[in-house]
Amino acid sequence: MSKAILVLEDGRTFYGDAYGAVGETFGEAVFTTGMTGYQETLTDPSYHRQVVVQTAPMIGNTGVNDEDDESDKIWVAGYVVRDPARRPSNWRSTGDLGERLGAEGVVGISGVDTRALTRHLRSRGAMRVGVSSVDLDPTSLLEKVRNSPQMLGADLxxxxxxxxxxxxxxxxxxxxxxxxxxxxxxxxxxxxxxxxxxxxxxxxxxxxxxxxxxxxxxxxxxxxxxxxxxxxxxxxxxxxxxxxxxxxxxxxxxxxxxxxxxxxxxxxxxxxxxxxxxxxxxxxxxxxxxxxxxxxxxxxxxxxxxxxxxxxxxxxxxxxxxxxxxxxxxxxxxxxxxxxxxxxxxxxxxxxxxxxxxxxxxxxxxxxxxxxxxxxxxx
CATH class of the missing domain: 3.40.50.880 (Class I glutamine amidotransferase (GATase) domain)
Incomplete structure (x- = not known):
């Protein structure tokens, strides 16, 4: 399993494992408190250009299916979870969440202390972020984050x-x-x-x-x-x-x-x-x-x-x-x-x-x- 890092605009860095596609992505770091409905979250166009942090610690238990998408694709810029399911288990499941993310090129990171990350965003506010499983140098990734577009003023x-x-x-x-x-x-x-x-x-x-x-x-x-x-x-x-x-x-x-x-x-x-x-x-x-x-x-x-x-x-x-x-x-x-x-x-x-x-x-x-x-x- 490839290693990955998450670097926030203010320099705070988290380490974990690649989840979904291996690569690099940038967006606005936001957290969602929903304990269910992750497939709807991922396919909601309102999350375009945002890296979504799931506060619920276990994600992917019910897999993905062909009925619950809210649009034709996954729109999130990146995905951050603590403990991805090893295998899905649900009668409606037609696939694995991690595999779906990979197939659509969505770069994610798992094994992150999402509680600490969420508390940081609550106190400091939503900010730009980078997630990478190809560039593991925090200094290099931070520079890219600070050169990425902000959500304020974004016409999307x-x-x-x-x-x-x-x-x-x-x-x-x-x-x-x-x-x-x-x-x-x-x-x-x-x-x-x-x-x-x-x-x-x-x-x-x-x-x-x-x-x-x-x-x-x-x-x-x-x-x-x-x-x-x-x-x-x-x-x-x-x-x-x-x-x-x-x-x-x-x-x-x-x-x-x-x-x-x-x-x-x-x-x-x-x-x-x-x-x-x-x-x-x-x-x-x-x-x-x-x-x-x-x-x-x-x-x-x-x-x-x-x-x-x-x-x-x-x-x-x-x-x-x-x-x-x-x-x-x-x-x-x-x-x-x-x-x-x-x-x-x-x-x-x-x-x-x-x-x-x-x-x-x-x-x-x-x-x-x-x-x-x-x-x-x-x-």
């Missing part, structure tokens, strides 16, 4: 977006049509809409308002995705156009940040971000606390306890993270638009926030378009 959504429009049909009876802007969409978004009778047309990130309206959508969706929302001027302008024509609009994660900017708010980079499947969020609309899935390193800068007057009318913060009071959702009071910063489409869970897709459908219904069922009854 176009790199993960679909090149061509495609459609996911409603499961069963078709009720509504949604135009979804792919900024790094996960497959489960369209699945959650499909079971509610929604046909979803997924568009490239560079699409225009004319492109979206060409499919006759009842509503528009802005997807999650990677990078710094301050760079995404095109999607921000598109969100403003959608709100001007009062088309119902729902944004998740990166899409939430885009809508935040479209409403006139700023965004900022969090110290170490929210990543994992156990984040508590307070829904001010229902008064309930949800356990939610997160993957974001940026947030919307909006006042928590007041209605904000914007070009599009009143807006309020609808959801708040109970760990640190970060804005986790916005709600338009005069335009049919709302957002959440986390992932109601979470796979492998939790599913506390799945109701938000019902809220989206209800928003469409309240916006004046009768359902197909009602039209048929009247006809």
């Amino acid at each position: 959504s176009a790199e993960v977006s679909t090149p061509d429009k495609y459609t996911v049909s409603a499961a069963g009876e078709h009720r509504y049509t949604v135009a979804a802007l792919d900024l790094g969409i996960k497959r489960n978004v369209a699945r959650r809409l499909a079971v509610r009778g929604v046909t979803t047309h997924i568009f490239p990130a560079s699409s225009s308002i004319e492109d979206l309206l060409a499919v006759g959508p009842d509503a528009v969706f802005f997807s999650p995705g990677p990078g710094d929302p301050a760079t995404a001027d095109g999607p921000v302008a598109l969100a403003r156009e959608v709100m001007r024509i009062r088309k119902p609009l729902f944004g998740i994660c990166f899409g939430s940040q885009i809508l935040g900017r479209a409403l006139g708010f700023g965004t900022y980079k969090l110290g170490y971000g929210h990543r994992g499947i156990n984040q508590p969020v307070f829904d001010r609309t229902t008064g309930k606390v949800e356990v939610t899935s997160h993957n974001h390193g940026f947030a919307v800068d909006a006042p928590l306890n007041t209605v904000i007057d914007t070009e599009f009318g009143g807006v309020e913060v609808s959801h708040v993270c109970l760990n640190d009071n970060v804005v986790e959702g916005l709600r338009g009071l005069d335009v049919p638009a709302f957002t959440v910063q986390y992932h109601p489409e979470a796979a492998a869970g939790p599913h506390d926030a799945d109701y938000l897709f019902d809220r989206f459908v209800e928003l469409v219904e309240r916006s004046g378009k009768p359902s197909v069922e009602l039209v048929e009854k009247k006809g």
Whole structure:
């Protein structure tokens, strides 16, 4: 087994063994607290250009399968684990995680004290990192790390977006049509809409308002995705156009940040971000606390306890993270638009926030378009 090293931007160095592909990789070091769902994490486009540290010590026990990918490939820039499974054991498994990483060229490292690494990132913040199993000189690798691109100012959504429009049909009876802007969409978004009778047309990130309206959508969706929302001027302008024509609009994660900017708010980079499947969020609309899935390193800068007057009318913060009071959702009071910063489409869970897709459908219904069922009854 080849040896490997991990060198952080501030010089902190960890030693271990190569896991996945032998080679060298660079990105932003982040940690995720999820104890399940590593296959979904790896294939989530929002992790593009990030080296993901798993805080759960044992990874790979259930192997990988052909059903749980959230996109067509593994997107993480690198992977850091403490104790990889020697062999997978699960009735759904079709392969070994380490072999899958190697086949897709994903450079990783195992045998690392991920607890110490996570504590370091919590105290110092997310930072650039290099993982190598070919250059084992910490000084040499550190120089490369410091010459690698930062996440702040990175415009990445176009790199993960679909090149061509495609459609996911409603499961069963078709009720509504949604135009979804792919900024790094996960497959489960369209699945959650499909079971509610929604046909979803997924568009490239560079699409225009004319492109979206060409499919006759009842509503528009802005997807999650990677990078710094301050760079995404095109999607921000598109969100403003959608709100001007009062088309119902729902944004998740990166899409939430885009809508935040479209409403006139700023965004900022969090110290170490929210990543994992156990984040508590307070829904001010229902008064309930949800356990939610997160993957974001940026947030919307909006006042928590007041209605904000914007070009599009009143807006309020609808959801708040109970760990640190970060804005986790916005709600338009005069335009049919709302957002959440986390992932109601979470796979492998939790599913506390799945109701938000019902809220989206209800928003469409309240916006004046009768359902197909009602039209048929009247006809």
